[in-house]
Amino acid sequence: FRSAPVVALLPILVMWMGIGESMKIAFLFIGAVVYLIPMVRD
DSSP states (O other): OOSSOGGGGHHHHHHHHOSSHHHHHHHHHHHHHHHHHHHHHO
């Protein structure tokens, strides 16, 4: 399920949202979702 670490998404989020609060919130949300989905799925 996780072929790349969540930190690899950081440059994509910076290009997409810029450097600000929305990027930080999106990064934390995606990081939490990526770790929670496998636990909920099981």
